[in-house]
Amino acid sequence: MPADPSTTTGAHLAAMVERLEAEGVLTDVRLREALLSVPRAVLLPHAYVRVSDPGVEPIEWRLLDGSHPVDREEWLDVIHSGESVLLQRDGEQLDALERGPVTGGNMTSMSTYTPATVEILQSLALTPGLRYLELGSGPGVSLALAATLTGPGLATGVERDGHMAAWSRHNLDRLNVGAAVVQGDALDGHRARAPYDRIHSGIGVPSVPPAWVEQLAPGGRLLTTLTTRTPSWPGQLLVTRSGHGRTEAVLRGRPRGYRPMLGYRWLSALDHRARIKADPGRARPTRLAPPPDDAYGFWLAAAYLAPGLVRDFQAETMTIVAPEDDSWAVAGPGDGTVRVHGPRDVWAELEEVHARWETAGRPETYHVDLTGGPGHHHVASGPGRKALTWTLPPLTTVPPQTT
Template sequence: MALPTSSPHPADRAPLAARAEKARQEMVDRLEGDGVLTGPLLREAVLHVRREVLLPHAYVRTSGPGIEPIEWRLLDGSRPEDQAEWLDLVHSGESVLLQRDGEPLEALGRGPVTGGHMTSMSTYLALTVEALQRLRPTPRGRYLDLGPGPGVSLALAAAITGPGCATGVEQDGHMAAFAQRNLDRLGLGATVVQGDALDGHAAAAPYDLIHSGIGVPRVPRAWVEQLTPGGRLLTTLATRTPSWPGQLLVTRGPGGRIEAILSGSPRGHRPLHGYTWLTAVPLRPRIADDPGRPRATRLAPPPDDAHAFWIAAAYLAPGLLRDFRAPTMTIVAPEDDSWAVADPGGTTVRVHGARDVWAELEDIHARWVRAGRPSAYRVDIPAADGPQHVTSGTGPHALVWDLPSLPATPGPAESGPHPT
């Protein structure tokens, strides 16, 4: 049974449109109430871009974490029996799952589905809003979206920039065609081309703004070269841990000088297809049975909003991640069969395995404090391909590291907060 590439039956069109408009207004009210949505231009775009057109179907996971094969249920927005749940989901602000294993999107059947893994989803809306507000699109500004998936962020940008100014580069051919078809229905004048996001899109360069919907370990040189003087680029810097993403804002000065600032973030885009994610899921039963040997600690559990500390930990103590579903702070090194479970009171910690991950965090925290508790880091991006150097500043106590190299091939982007 095919999913819709056209509008629902005329008898359902008016009530569905009215329900969708009401859902968008409630979504905007929530974003404003949470302090996420503040810009007037973007507010109008979020209020008027019809998400139900861009997201005409959605997968819902029905099996628990760690269970294979995964069980799904596909909601079809054209079916009255699915519409209430589908409308709530696509306007919830959460990511909407759209594609399994790079499948074609023209003839998906509603109902139960077994197996496969998601290769494309819409972006967690708060992340999209935050990114666009940092980039500040303006009318007639040239905008490039890398890895736009179904085109939600691209549509919002196009609603602000105007027709012919917003372009997306999507690696997956099925998703590129799906997004273009739905964007055309909105009449925003946005274009999606199939291609390698790491190459940008030189044909329409230069751009005033570039947004990457894929996490990358370092900034591809092509992206910087395609920025106009005064242009800005925003991307997630991804490590193998999903727990502590970084947001990198790159500015190309009028003279061509590149400035780049890395800050920690509670959420970010997932990295390129082919990345091997660290996960704590298989170790959860063992951690519950044996949290480890207790010892005193000189480090109380750092707060979640100490983002600059946590992003430093992602690089300086590689291979760690946090299990956000644990009842108390739990940091795991899955490849070393090691973990630490912190006492909420901050006086003791339980450690297990050959790697004392809590001792590593104690050391990094002490170094971060000696460095002056930096809230962000400078990234040096050379004129030619070479090491991209991160530093918290100058002086003997500065925190420093180099960003890893790029993988060979990009893939579909997925987004969301703390996947573990």
């Protein structure tokens, strides 16, 4: 069901790039030219759009076929919107999908939110001649951009899903940008073409696989999302290797990040929304005003030190749920009280973490010691007894694809 790139109007692509520049997201001239030169229509020839409301099961979808005249304009708007584009349900085969309504299933692959792609590629500072590895390359959008920036034959993607690997390889070959896609476990990297000057993971991981660090060249950079059991507050980890081989890892909170493999199984606050509205909980006083959304250093610490919490960002006032404990906290509306429900006092945990964060000097970045193996990566905001510290959880294994 591929769409002919000649049918794609350049106006949509130009408008997307102009938005990214106007929002201050896109600042690199070379990346701007790469974005304009890579036709997204080839890599994203179809798109799922959700029809049913959040929380409604089974989910109702509609598949837009970019080659169909009825779908074409809506499809063009979707793939150039800058938002993530939904591409695959339940690991399905991708070369014979039928347009129209579809019921049920979970999305197992999507393109990345475009501002995040731009931010990542700019921070990696890709230049001609650098060897690039993309882990969990999906449909290959960022891989194609990286190949355009580094030059042909230097950008490699590793994709676990066999259907997605074959589909993206076919689409990338049509672009002739010189990017390679191999099927394999992203946690293993790709030793055959190592070492790499730049490594980027398009999947979130609880800690850094040893293979990634081993395959990073001297002077190289590795960028990945660290995911916790708190999907609302991801962390971004930058690993650098000096010319002498010494590694340094810095973790910082971010407003968004990549999901882990099979990330649709993350905890959700949606199932509790109706119950919270009916019974927000008992009111009690609090000295902690709802922390601002951009206090990323605090929220990142809370993700580890008060795990298993999920923020309902659509709620009128700050609402944080512990789904597995059937507990929640509803803050505000600015009267010095908070409402709590369930056996776990969610807000008390946040009060404690916030006090510790204040004592530690309100850190925004944390250093990660990667010398130990997975499960022994220690995190600290700094030296001394007042520092915030924790240990990253071990890597989790995902069963191999069977279809």
